[in-house]
Amino acid sequence: MTANGGGPRTVSTSESSRSGSEFESDRSVSDEAPLGGPDASETILESRDLDVFYGDEQALQSISMEIPEQQVTALIGPSGCGKSTFLRSINRMNDLIDVARVEGDLRFHGKNVYDEDVDPVALRRKIGMVFQKPNPFPKSIFENVAYGLRVQGKDDGDVEGKVRTALERAALLDEVEDQLDSSGLDLSGGQQQRLCIARAIAPDPEVILMDEPASALDPVATSKIEDLVEELAEEYTVVIVTHNMQQAARISDKTAVFLTGGRLVEFDNTNKIFENPENERVEDYITGKFG
Amino acid sequence: MSTDTEPLDLSRDGNDVGTLGDTVARYVFFACAFVTVATTLAIIVVLVDGAVDFFSQVSFVEYFTGTNWSPRAADNPSFGVLPLIWGTLLITVGSALIAIPVGTLTAIYLSEYASPRVRKVVKPTLEILAGIPTIVYGFFALSFITPVLQTFFPGTGTFNAASGAIVVGIMILPMVSSLAEDAMSSVPDSLRNAAYGLGATKFEVSTNVVLPASLSGILAAYILAISRAIGETMAVTLAAGALPQITTNPLEEIQTMTAYMVEIGTGDASVGSIGYQSLFAIGLTLFVMTFLMNVFSMWVRSRYREEYQ
Numbered sequence: 001m002t003a004n005g006g007g008p009r010t011v012s013t014s015e016s017s018r019s020g021s022e023f024e025s026d027r028s029v030s031d032e033a034p035l036g037g038p039d040a041s042e043t044i045l046e047s048r049d050l051d052v053f054y055g056d057e058q059a060l061q062s063i064s065m066e067i068p069e070q071q072v073t074a075l076i077g078p079s080g081c082g083k084s085t086f087l088r089s090i091n092r093m094n095d096l097i098d099v100a101r102v103e104g105d106l107r108f109h110g111k112n113v114y115d116e117d118v119d120p121v122a123l124r125r126k127i128g129m130v131f132q133k134p135n136p137f138p139k140s141i142f143e144n145v146a147y148g149l150r151v152q153g154k155d156d157g158d159v160e161g162k163v164r165t166a167l168e169r170a171a172l173l174d175e176v177e178d179q180l181d182s183s184g185l186d187l188s189g190g191q192q193q194r195l196c197i198a199r200a201i202a203p204d205p206e207v208i209l210m211d212e213p214a215s216a217l218d219p220v221a222t223s224k225i226e227d228l229v230e231e232l233a234e235e236y237t238v239v240i241v242t243h244n245m246q247q248a249a250r251i252s253d254k255t256a257v258f259l260t261g262g263r264l265v266e267f268d269n270t271n272k273i274f275e276n277p278e279n280e281r282v283e284d285y286i287t288g289k290f291g
Numbered sequence: 292m293s294t295d296t297e298p299l300d301l302s303r304d305g306n307d308v309g310t311l312g313d314t315v316a317r318y319v320f321f322a323c324a325f326v327t328v329a330t331t332l333a334i335i336v337v338l339v340d341g342a343v344d345f346f347s348q349v350s351f352v353e354y355f356t357g358t359n360w361s362p363r364a365a366d367n368p369s370f371g372v373l374p375l376i377w378g379t380l381l382i383t384v385g386s387a388l389i390a391i392p393v394g395t396l397t398a399i400y401l402s403e404y405a406s407p408r409v410r411k412v413v414k415p416t417l418e419i420l421a422g423i424p425t426i427v428y429g430f431f432a433l434s435f436i437t438p439v440l441q442t443f444f445p446g447t448g449t450f451n452a453a454s455g456a457i458v459v460g461i462m463i464l465p466m467v468s469s470l471a472e473d474a475m476s477s478v479p480d481s482l483r484n485a486a487y488g489l490g491a492t493k494f495e496v497s498t499n500v501v502l503p504a505s506l507s508g509i510l511a512a513y514i515l516a517i518s519r520a521i522g523e524t525m526a527v528t529l530a531a532g533a534l535p536q537i538t539t540n541p542l543e544e545i546q547t548m549t550a551y552m553v554e555i556g557t558g559d560a561s562v563g564s565i566g567y568q569s570l571f572a573i574g575l576t577l578f579v580m581t582f583l584m585n586v587f588s589m590w591v592r593s594r595y596r597e598e599y600q
Contacts, residue, residue: 096487098406125490135481138504148489151499196485203489 044069044207044237045090050104052085052094052262059085060262062104067254072229072238074248074270077258078285083241085262087209090239091127092120108207125152127207128200133216134192136184136199141167141176144184144195148203162202170198171228190221197228201236208232210240214247226251245286249274257282338578341571348565354572360535360551362566370569372576374535378452378545382527383520385456385541386463390520391513393460394467398509401468402475403497414469421465429529432458437530444542450532453541458526463516470515474508475501507595514588518581524549548573 045067052060060082067073075083085094092113094100105112113123128148136144145163149155154162163180167173172194176187184195193213200208210229214222229251232238242248248255249270256267259281266273266282277283346354349370357371397417401410437454441447447454478501486496502509532544533554546554552570560566 091488093484093488096484121490121492123490124488129484129488131481131484131488133481135479135485137482137485137500147486147491147499151486151489151491151495199485199489 041071042069043067044109045239046105046107046110047086048105048107050086050089050102050106052082052089053101053103054097055099058262060089063262063264065256065264065267067237067239069237070233070235071253072233072240072251073254073256074252075239075241075256075258076243076245076248078260079243081258081260082262083256083258084211086258086264087211087239087241090207090209091124091129093124093129095120125203126205127209128203128205130193130196130200130208130210130213132212134189134196136187136192136195138183138185140181141184141187141195142180145198145202148199152203154203163198166198166202167195169201169232170194171224171231172198188221190217190224193217193221193225194228197225197232201232205236207237207239210238212241212243215243222247245274257285259285335578338571338575341568342575345565345568345572348568349572358537360546362555362569363560368565370565372548372573374537375546375548375551375573376576377537378531378535378547379521379549381452381541381545382456382459382523382531382547383517385453386460386520387513387517389457389460390463390467390516394464394512394516395471395509397464397468398471398475399497399502401472403493403501414472417465417468420461421469424525425462425523426525426529428458428462429526432526432530440542447542448532448544450530450534450544451542452531452538452545455527455531455545455547456541458530459520459523462523462526463519466516466519467512470512471505471509474505474512477508478504507592510591510595511588514584514591518584518588521584522549522577522581524553528553548577 043066047063047065047067050060050063051058063082063086075086077083088094089102089106090108090113094102102114106114108123108127111118113120137147139147142160142163145166146155146159149159149162164173167176172191175191176195179186184192187195193216197208197213213229214225217225226247229238229240233253240248240252252270254267255270255273257265257273257277257279259265266277266279268278273282274286277286354370354372356373357369358373359369359371360374361369401413405413432454433449436457437447437449437451440451440453482500482504483496486500491500527547528550531547531550533546533550534544535546535551536543538545552573555566555570560570
């Protein structure tokens with residue numbers, strides 16, 4: 001964990017950025033500050049000059065940032081800014097896309113996950129994921145939650161206890177307690193998404209990635225998911241993509257703002273980003289002048 | 292465009308040809324649909340009519356429980372259909388034992404493992420296999436499969452059930468793999484991603500997510516293929532022979548229901564004779580069997596319908 005170019009706070013549309021002068025001042029600020037800002041906790045994920053390409057198109061440009069442990073980090077920005085791509089590069093879900101190519105480092109506990117000797121399957125067991133649209137398996141509620149335990153060989157011993165604990169943490173147990181054997185698809189959209197969260201946390205990963213987990217849900221279901229995210233951060237590191245800025249402001253500790261072209265423009269404590277952003281374009285985006 | 296000066300006219304423009312065309316088209320389409328349905332009904336009527344004549348001379352009990360099928364024995368003809376059903380069963384079960392595992396694994400490979408380029412080549416190739424005339428498969432069995440069997444099992448007859456079962460298995464393989472692949476490909480990627488996100492391997496995603504999610508389509512593929520094996524005629528006539536007997540040795544000659552129909556239908560049975568009438572009884576039996584399979588397939592489809600959104 002060494003200080004890198006732009007530091008963890010402001011950052012780095014890299015040295016070649018057209019608005020370079022703006023970043024000079026930022027950099028001096030961040031150089032004085034300790035890593036991760038004043039309330040720093042351990043860094044669990046660190047991105048270093050990460051580029052992602054889809055075929056010839058570059059989706060992420062030299063992303064460098066450090067994501068602190070057991071906090072909620074929100075990734076915000078307009079559509080097509082690369083925030084979901086960044087999320088998917090953390091647990092190597094981009095590997096599943098034939099044309100995707102990654103350059104640079106993405107370190108998890110200091111280990112570059114793109115090293116030759118890293119098995120993406122093992123990585124994904126440490127870094128769970130919740131998707132934009134609820135995607136329960138066409139299996140029972142119980143089997144949905146138990147699936148991760150089974151594929152990870154954690155299904156010896158008290159599977160039922162683990163399933164119930166996961167459902168409880170996902171604030172779903174009370175609603176489904178007497179129908180664990182019925183299909184996960186019989187639940188409402190909001191319940192399905194909480195089921196997917198239970199499924200992700202059941203094998204006890206360290207990080208949970210969430211890709212706009214509430215965007216397909218109604219406001220009541222959304223607020224339940226938001227409450228849940230804040231609680232999850234007590235035990236897990238949560239990285240959440242959202243295009244809802246109020247949501248990011250409500251639930252996150254840190255916010256990273258991506259703007260068009262796959263650049264990370266500003267990364268700081270959420271309060272700072274929303275109250276006093278360094279970057280003019282970030283301010284314009286936050287205040288709704290574009291986006 | 293000076294339409295604003297003209298009054299709006301929505302009445303027919305006197306082009307009665309267009310109206311007439313609509314009416315004619317309607318009747319032409321109806322006629323085509325009617326011909327299809329009427330043909331099916333006619334076939335059933337003919338089958339039942341012939342079978343009624345047959346069963347006025349041979350009892351149901353003898354037909355369905357007799358173990359000797361010798362309709363042309365001069366002094367004491369015998370009409371126990373079990374040897375023919377047994378022959379059909381041997382071929383059907385044998386071919387299913389080949390086509391179901393190989394076809395399913397092929398489908399998994401094509402849907403989950405193959406690159407789009409490989410899939411683009413292999414799938415049409417498989418479908419071409421389905422277009423080869425079945426008589427060609429029969430010759431292939433006689434001139435290749437049987438000699439190979441004879442090399443390994445010297446007692447193998449020129450005509451034998453194993454050769455027939457293998458060739459029918461190869462024949463229905465494209466049906467199993469192609470239909471099962473369609474079912475697997477229609478499983479949404481969101482389910483695969485969910486499993487990958489939980490640290491599942493490709494094998495686990497294929498076997499415990501994609502396979503169960505596409506189960507109804509896969510089972511329907513099996514059933515359709517089995518029903519095709521039951522009705523298969525030319526290949527088994529050539530490969531498996533014409534000796535109706537109940538044997539557990541697949542290397543012996545047998546006769547299927549369809550092969551018997553070929554034998555009588557192309558032979559010298561005179562119209563109205565009991566041998567001729569037996570064609571209708573056998574035909575009806577076959578029809579009921581494949582019909583039940585198709586009903587079963589529809590039931591499976593609705594029972595295990597893919598529920599994912």
